[in-house]
Amino acid sequence: MSTRELKHAGLNLQQTDPKTHEEAESRVFGFWVFLMSDAVLFALLFATYGVMLSGTAGGPGTQNVYEMKSAFIETLLLLSSSFTFGMASLAMKYEGKASRISVWLAVTLILGLGFLGMEMHDFVKMIGEGATPERSGFLSSFFALVSTHGLHVLGGSIWIVVMLVQLSVFGVTPAVKTRILRLGLFWHFLDIIWVGIFTIVYLQGLTP
C-alpha cells in the first residue's frame, strides 16, 4: 500500500515518507465519506422543501418572497469564490509558497463573507415583509434549507481563518496541505449545494 501514489488532485506532498502519504489518503478519503453523509442531510432538506412548497398557510409563496437579483449576485460571488479557492489549490500544488496560498484564501474568504452578508440582508428584508419562518411550513423549510447552507459557509469561512493562521504559524507542512485540500473539497461541495438551491428554490420561484 505504501508504494501507491496519491491520486488526489491538488495535493503535492513532495518528498515525504510513505506513511505521510498513507495518512493523507485516509484523511482525504474520510472527508469524502463525511461529505456523502452531509449530502444526505441536504438531500433531505431539499426533499422537505419540495414537499412543503404548498404549505403556505395563506402566507407568501414562492412568487412573492424571493429577490432574484440578489440571489443571482450571491451565486456569482460563491462561484467566483470556488474559482479563487481553485487558484489557492493550484498555488499549493505548484509553488507551495505560503504567501501566494494565503492571498487566494483571503480573497475566497472575502467573497464568502460577501455572500453571507447579502444572504443576511435578504433574510432581514424577508422577515421585515412578514415572511418569517414562523409564518408557514413552506417558509420554515425555506429558511431551514438556505440557512443550513449559510451556516456551512460560515463554518467554512472560520475554517479559512484558521488555515490562514496555520499557514503563517506552521508554513506549508503536509498537515496544513491536507487540511487545505479538505477545506477545498468542503468549499466546492457548498458551491454545488448552492447551485441546487439556486435552481430548485430561486429559479423554481419564477415559474407561475
Next chain:
Amino acid sequence: MSAPAHGFWHILLGRMTWDSLAFVRAWHDPTVSEIIGSCAAALVVIGAVALFAALTYYRAWRPLWKNWVVSVDHKKIGIMYMVLAGVMLTRALIEAVLMRLQQADAVNKPGFLAPDHFGQLFSTHGTIMIFFVAMPLLTGLINFVMPMQIGARDVSFPTMNSISLGLTTAGAILIMISLVLGKFSTGGWSGYPPYTEMSYNPGEGPDYWIWAVTLSSIGTTMTGINFAVTIYKERTQGMHLMRMPLFTWTALCTSILMIFAMPPLTVATAMLALDRYLGFHFFTNGMGGNLMNYANLFWLFGHPEVYILILPAFGVYSEVFSTFSAKKLYGYTSLVIATMAIAVLSFTVWLHHFFTMGQNANINAFFGIATMTIGIPTGVKIYDWMWTMFRGRVRFSVPMLFSLAFLITFVVGGVTGILLATPPIDFMVHNTVFLVAHFHNMLIPGLLYGMIAGYQYWFPKAFGFRLNERWGRLSFLCWVLGFYLAFMPLYVLGADGMPRRSQELFHSSYLPWLIVAGIGGLVLLAALLTLFIQLWVSIRERDANRVPIGDPWDGRGLEWSMAAPPPEYNFHVLPKVTGRDAFTHRKEQGEAYQPAAEYQDIELPRDNASGAVIGLGGLAAAFGLVWHIWWLAILGVLIMWGMVIFRSFITETHQIIPADEVERQHRAFLKEVSETRAVDRDYEMTPQNRGLAEADT
C-alpha cells in the same frame, strides 16, 4: 407549583424550579408513582456520589483519567462503550420490569404508576435500549475486535473515535439527569409530533429526548465514518475484502448504514427542535406543517437502524458458529452477499412502519413486498450457520448456546415479521402489543444475544481470563426462558387487540397472560443479575482461568494471534495474509508463534483529552438547551468547536515505541508460549486452558 424564577436566577437557571427536582415533587405529592420516581432519582444521586467517593478514596481519579478517559486506544474505547451499555441496560431493564408489573397490576384498576410516569418509562426504555444500550454494545464490540481482525494497530481516526464516545456518553448522562431534574418525554422512543410539539408538550421532556438522541446520532455518524475508512484503508497486506472475517464485513455494512441513515434522524430531531424553540412549522398541526414528513424522516433512519443493530450480531454468530464447530464458515461468499443485500434493502422498506397512515394500497403493497424480500438473504444466513455446524466438532460453550437460542428464536420473530409485512394483517394488529412482541423477538435474539455471545467470546482476549461457565449457562437459561415468558404472551394479547403503551387495561381476560409476561420480566432481570454475578465470580477466580497466550477457543481470525490482553500496538509486526481464516492458516503452517526477521519502530496516536472535553461541551450545550439556560448552551458549543480548533494546532500527535522494546516484548511473549502446554478442545473450558490451542487433527 412554585413560580418560575425571574431576573438573575432566570438567566442563571433558565426554566428550572424547585418542582423540577424529583424529590420535591414526591414531597408535595407522595404517591407510589412519585416515590418510585424519586427513588430512581436518589439512586442516580447516590450512585454518582458513591462513585466520586470511591474514586477519591482509592485515589483512582488519576489512573482513570490517564488510562481510560483520555485514551484513544480502540480497545479501551471499545471496553468503555461496553461499560456504558451495561449501566444503561440495567436502568432500561428495570424500567421494563416496572412496566410489566404495572400492566399485570392494572387490569380494571389504575395500578401503582401514574399515566404520565408510565409514559416516561416506555419513552426512556425505548430510547435507552436503542441509543444507549444497543448502539454502544455494537460500537464497543466493533471497536475492540475489528481493527485486530484486519491487522491494524488502531482505527483511522483515533481521536475522533474518542470524541464519538464522549458525545454518546454525554447523551447517556443527559438521560440519567432527567431522572433527577424534570421529566422525560412521554412521546415514545420515536417522539412523534405533533404530540411532541410545543402545543401539547411545552415542558422539558421532549427536549431531553431531542438532545440526547441528537448527541448520540452525531457520535454515531462519526463512528460510521471512522469504521468504514478503517476497513477500507487500514487492512494489512493481503487482507483483501473477500478475505475479511465475517464480523468485519458486518461491521463495514453497519458503518455504511450509519453514514447514510443517521443524517435523517439528525434532520428530523433538528426540525422538531426548530419547531419547539423558534416556532417553525415543520410538523405542527396547521400553518402548513406536515407530520407525515416526520414519520418519513424518522423511519428513513429507523429502519436501516434495525439493520445497524442486527448485522454486527450476525457477524458475531458467524465467528462463534465457525470457531466452536472448528470448521471454516460455510458459504462465506453467500454470507457476504446476504449481508450486503440486507444493507441495501434496508433503505427500501421504511414505510412499513406506518402502513396505516394514509398512503394508497399500491404503495403499501410495494413496501410490503420489499419487506418480505429481506427474509430471503436472512434465510440464506440461517442455513449457512446450520451447515457450518454440520459435522463440525461442536462445543456447547456459552457463546454457542446463545447463538443456538438465536437461531431458533430469531426465526420465530422473522415469521411474525412476514405477517406484519402484509398490510392487511398490519391493519389488524398495528399499535397492539403484537408489534411489541415482534420487535423484541427480533432485537433480543438478533442483537442482545449476539452482543452477549460476543462479550463472552472475546472477553478472554480483552482481559486475559475466561468467564465463569456455570454462571454463564445459568444466565443463558434466564435470558432465554425470560424472553419466551415475557414476550410470547404479548403475541396472544396483541392478536386479541391489547393496545401497546397502555397504563391501564379493561379486559379481565388479559390478566393471566400479563402475569406470565410480568414473571418473564423478572426472569430477565435475574438474567442480567446472573450476568453481573458471572463477571464478579470470574474476576475473583481470574488467576485460575488465565489465558495469557490469547487463543482460548482455537480462533480463526488475526485477533487471536496476540497475547491476552493484547499489547497496545496489537501486532508486534503487521501480519501478511494469504487467505481467509488467517490465523488458522498460520497455525497449520506452524508460523503462528515465530519471531519476526526484523522489528520496526511503532508509531501510535498519543492520548489526548479532546473526546472528554468535547463530550463535556456537548453535555453542557444539551443541558442548557433543555432548560433554556442560554449562556450554558452557548458556552458548551464554544467549548466543542474551540477544542476542535485548538486540537488542530497541536503537532505532536504521535508517540513512538522503539523497535528494541517491541522485540523485547515479543520475545518475552514467545518464551511464555514455549513454556505453555497446548490444550485440547475437550478441555478448553477447564483451567488447563492457558490460551494455547492444540493443533486440530
